[in-house]
Amino acid sequence: MSDPTANEDQDAMADEWAAMMEGDDEDDDLDMSAAMGVEPGSNRVLDQTEIDSLLGFDGDDDGAHDTTGVMALVNSAMVSYERLPMLEVVFDRLVRMMSTSLRNFTSDNVEVSLDQITSIRFGDYLNSIPLPAMLSVFKAEEWDNFGLMVVDSAMIYSIVDVLLGGRRGTAAMRIEGRPYTTIERNLVERMVHVVLSDLSAAFDPLSPVTFRFERLETNPRFATIVRHGNAAMLAKLRIDMEDRGGRLELLIPYATLEPVRELLLQMFMGEKFGRDSIWENHLANELWQTDVQLSAVLDEVTCSLADVLNWKVGSHLPLTTGPGGMVELRCGDSPMFRGRMGRRKGNIAVRVEQELIEQPDEVEG
Incomplete structure (x- = not known):
């Protein structure tokens, strides 16, 4: 027979241990809640603004998502164009040369401006191209790689209207929902040749290169020149012809620019890295006087x-060299x-x- 008193004591002891364990758990929860900045006893749920901030998709600032949240981790391997200072010099030259060459090409008053230069992944750019558009694939002969030039719909109709004698003061007529005609493609191709010639001339002071027109596409899927995850440099140009105009975008993968990467890293034209001609000449002059x-x-x-060990004072060492x-x-x-x-x-x-x-x-x- 068991003692009822002993059983009651054991039950009381078990209840005491359970109460102590619950108290420890509550203390741990309080400590964890305090460390996380969450009030005890509340189930904190992030709102949409905090989720967007965490992921880097803040709608107030278009460029904020590139440097915050998950997007900063995704794009951490991207090469910023700001690390290639000479690119801005090249595109400044391109803008000035295009303004002159397009005036001669269209016999109209043309103003070319550079909107921005950004870094982007090739796949993301293909998915963001507003259609319809014409995508021109060109090859850098000396660098043995490719680039992409995109002419938007407004620019296409403006060029066609100007070259075919459209009246000034009227906006170019846009007809959507149909493929581009052979005449439109040929006129745009002529303009692409003019721009590529100017782009080659813009790179000439830095490194001689010839950009050769390859093909003209209207479907972005057929204009793939590198893997979708590869980084590329994107330059957006705005071309205005009085009340007409449009956009022209140049996309050059960083793999294409790799042969001239050291030249693009210069802060100014002709900069030399790790060399000082003054000290080189001084060192050369001093070496001649050493x-x-x-x-x-x-x-x-x-x-x-054995013979060397047997040498003594007065030993003779014969030499075979004669007086002459x-x-x-x-x-x-x-x-x-x-x-x-x-x-x-x-x-x-x-x-x-x-x-x-x-x-x-x-x-x-």
């Missing part, structure tokens, strides 16, 4: 270790010259007759 000690080696004899033999001049361990020994003005001298300095071509060979 004193160098030469050793004249009369002869070399090979002896066994050749003597080798060395600087340290490097042979420099070979000549004949004699006397000149009471001093022992060596007349150089053969040069032993190895030339760089001979070393590589």
